Amino acid sequence: AQSVTQLDSxxxxxxEAPVELRCNYSSSVSVYLFWYVQYPNQGLQLLLKYLSGSTLVKGINGFEAEFNKSQTSFHLRKPSVHISDTAEYFCAVSEKGYNKLIFGAGTRLAVHP
Amino acid sequence: EAGVAQSPRYKIIEKRQSVAFWCNPISGHATLYWYQQILGQGPKLLIQFQNNGVVDDSQLPKDRFSAERLKGVDSTLKIQPAKLEDSAVYLCASRWGTGEQFFGPGTRLTVL
Structure with missing residues (x-):
């Protein structure tokens, strides 16, 4: 069974500091990987996704993530954060060929002035 | 392009009452999902529709939860009777083909 672990709650x-939000997954098959952002009282918005190809994926709002198959990780990074990046971030995985998303528990990013 | 619409945005009920949520997906999106997001957790899939047929309802508590998608467009999710542990945000999402899922704003349910 697939599962997602977000290492920091x-x-x-x-x-303006850099940030990394960590995500590890477990799966016995090939997967697609996603990062979503959720602002207060809003639904989820897709930040970026890895389907295949280059392991470094760039998304919206200056975020990027790197797929590491050997470490089964998909960590999210941003070199310089803004107050407006304060939100909940969710890592998700789906099995290739299917579209059911399995989400991690989320990481709350709090950006302070 | 209009996004996924959900109503109501907030609902407070007593335990053992019934409640219904409504979702209008993005026009033309054949696939519709209902997720339950309990506070402090990630969303969990309850049910997936492809047009008006159910694709996956393996995690839907069928003794109290039901969902339908008449005519393959709008969908309703019902809980009867509600329990305290049903307090959560219920998210609806839709998808066209193999593209990304687009999420609605959610309905926050509080069961007292």
Missing amino acids: QVPVFE
Whole structure:
């Protein structure tokens, strides 16, 4: 069975500092990987996805993530965060050929001035 | 392009009452999903529709939850009777073909 572990439930960071949100997954088959962002009282918005090809994926709002198959990780990074990046971030996996998403528990990113 | 619409946005009920949520997906999206997001957890898939047929309802508590998608467009999710542990945000998402899932704003249910 597939599962997703987000290693940090909360990440506090100062504005303009770099940030990394960690995600590890387990699966016995090939997968697609996703990062979603959820702002307060809103639905989820796709930040980026890895389907195949280059392991470094660039998304919206200056975020990027790197797929590491050997470490079964898909960590999200941003070189310089803004106050507006304060939100909940969810890593998700789906088995190739299917479209059921399995989500991690989320990481709350809090950007302080 | 209009996004996924959900109503109501908030609902407070007593335990053992019934409640229904409504979702209008993006026009033309054949696939519709209902997720349950309990506070502090990631969303969990409850049911997936392809047009008006059920593709996956393996995690739907069928003794109290039901969902339908008449005519393959709008969908309703019902809980009867509600329990305290049903307090959560219920998210609807839709998808066209093999593209990404687009999520609605959710309905926050509080069961007292």
